[in-house]
Amino acid sequence: MSSSNKSFKSAFIFLTTLFFLWGFITVLVDSLVPRLKDVFEISYAKTVLIQFAFFTAFFVFSLPAGFILSKIGYKKGIVLGLLTMALGCLLFYPAAELRNFSVFLVGYFTLAGGITVLQVAANPYVALLGNEEGASSRLNLSQAFNSLGTTIAPIIGALFLLSSSVKTSTEINDLTDIEKSDYYMAEAATVQTPFLIISIFIIALAIVFAFIKLPTVMQEAPKGGYLTLLKNKLMLMGAFGIFVYVGAEVAIGSFLVNYFDAMNLAVLVSQNETMMSIANTIASVFNKSFSEADSKSLLGIFVIFYWGGAMIGRFIGAYLTKTLAPGKVLAIFATLAITMIVVSINTSGLLSMWSILGVGLFNSIMFPTIFTLSLEGLGDLKAQASGLLCMAIVGGAIIPFAFGSLIDNFGFKTAFILAILCYGYILFYGRFKSKKSIFKH
Numbered sequence: 001m002s003s004s005n006k007s008f009k010s011a012f013i014f015l016t017t018l019f020f021l022w023g024f025i026t027v028l029v030d031s032l033v034p035r036l037k038d039v040f041e042i043s044y045a046k047t048v049l050i051q052f053a054f055f056t057a058f059f060v061f062s063l064p065a066g067f068i069l070s071k072i073g074y075k076k077g078i079v080l081g082l083l084t085m086a087l088g089c090l091l092f093y094p095a096a097e098l099r100n101f102s103v104f105l106v107g108y109f110t111l112a113g114g115i116t117v118l119q120v121a122a123n124p125y126v127a128l129l130g131n132e133e134g135a136s137s138r139l140n141l142s143q144a145f146n147s148l149g150t151t152i153a154p155i156i157g158a159l160f161l162l163s164s165s166v167k168t169s170t171e172i173n174d175l176t177d178i179e180k181s182d183y184y185m186a187e188a189a190t191v192q193t194p195f196l197i198i199s200i201f202i203i204a205l206a207i208v209f210a211f212i213k214l215p216t217v218m219q220e221a222p223k224g225g226y227l228t229l230l231k232n233k234l235m236l237m238g239a240f241g242i243f244v245y246v247g248a249e250v251a252i253g254s255f256l257v258n259y260f261d262a263m264n265l266a267v268l269v270s271q272n273e274t275m276m277s278i279a280n281t282i283a284s285v286f287n288k289s290f291s292e293a294d295s296k297s298l299l300g301i302f303v304i305f306y307w308g309g310a311m312i313g314r315f316i317g318a319y320l321t322k323t324l325a326p327g328k329v330l331a332i333f334a335t336l337a338i339t340m341i342v343v344s345i346n347t348s349g350l351l352s353m354w355s356i357l358g359v360g361l362f363n364s365i366m367f368p369t370i371f372t373l374s375l376e377g378l379g380d381l382k383a384q385a386s387g388l389l390c391m392a393i394v395g396g397a398i399i400p401f402a403f404g405s406l407i408d409n410f411g412f413k414t415a416f417i418l419a420i421l422c423y424g425y426i427l428f429y430g431r432f433k434s435k436k437s438i439f440k441h
Contacts, residue, residue, distance in 0.1 A: 020146060020149040066120050079209050144318065269299065
């Protein structure tokens with residue numbers, strides 16, 4: 001193995017830890033959604049302001065992140081991104097202490113600002129650690145570890161963030177002053193402890209990255225690159241693909257627990273020996289069980305299969321996109337995601353539950369494949385294109401908000417039509433790129 005390949009391999013391993021980290025934290029945000037809805041007694045649409053604050057940061061910070069990285073380099077940029085993430089996590093401490101929804105939103109916005117810097121750097125960096133033809137396969141493999149983080153997060157969320165019932169304002173008013181104080185302290189600790197631990201871990205990771213060496217793989221981007229890219233139809237089509245994909249994935253993931261709860265699945269699950277066995281087997285890893293847990297915690301544990309499916313699918317996708325045209329693989333997976341949603345909204349009970357969880361498996365290859373297809377043939381413009389593509393992650397703010405509004409007004413089954421339209425565009429884009437791609441296999 002050449003020293004260049006060794007250097008690339010080491011960089012790939014270190015960068016993969018970042019993919020894991022931001023995947024874990026992004027989905028831990030989802031775990032807080034049903035809890036904060038109860039704590040602050042707010043509507044579905046307003047609850048999604050959490051996601052809105054988180055994903056709007058990608059729109060705001062992507063281009064500045066690209067500019068900062070070009071000035072200070074990838075290593076310092078990664079350290080800056082990690083420290084910003086740690087600050088965001090630390091802001092959850094006073095937010096929980098004060099029981100203040102606005103401070104939570106500021107914390108999420110700060111956290112996402114740090115993740116944005118990492119996203120803008122890491123996605124094209126992994127794509128460039130080797131030949132362009134293998135870019136989709138490499139990024140699918142890195143994103144598989146991102147999915148490992150998103151798979152573990154729902155377990156932590158279900159067992160540590162959703163594991164106790166939240167009192168209504170009426171119930172709180174009935175408490176004595178001492179009982180109120182104890183309740184608020186317990187509520188705050190539920191959120192504070194996990195995020196305090198995470199912030200310490202992130203700071204440690206930042207210190208590690210401050211001392212490692214990363215290979216230089218990009219030349220300085222040409223001036224006027226953004227204007228050139230805004231005229232590039234294929235890149236813009238890819239950016240819209242990222243927009244609708246992230247929007248659909250987050251919309252479904254954020255409301256899974258509420259969707260299952262609305263169908264009264266907790267009773268069905270608790271009476272099903274196999275389902276309880278699955279839930280308790282997962283919980284036993286943390287020495288917990290569901291004999292006394294509330295319904296949201298029980299239903300929340302099954303969200304692992306949504307994000308776990310994405311992890312499995314990305315390992316499979318790393319192989320498939322090596323042997324088949326990535327555009328074709330993308331179109332097939334989009335078709336299967338649509339099929340799963342159609343089955344879920346036309347059925348009930350456990351079939352409806354497992355079919356919507358199955359969407360996660362087919363989500364798997366979408367982000368890395370759309371991303372690398374969008375970068376094809378862009379040469380030195382790839383860094384700037386990455387900034388524009390990461391801006392499109394704002395779909396994770398806009399589409400879930402629309403999705404939540406549809407739930408409030410028409411119910412879950414109607415809201416899922418929006419997700420079908422998103423995957424419909426990805427199907428179209430995959431078919432289009434499979435005809436245009438310079439790598440047809």
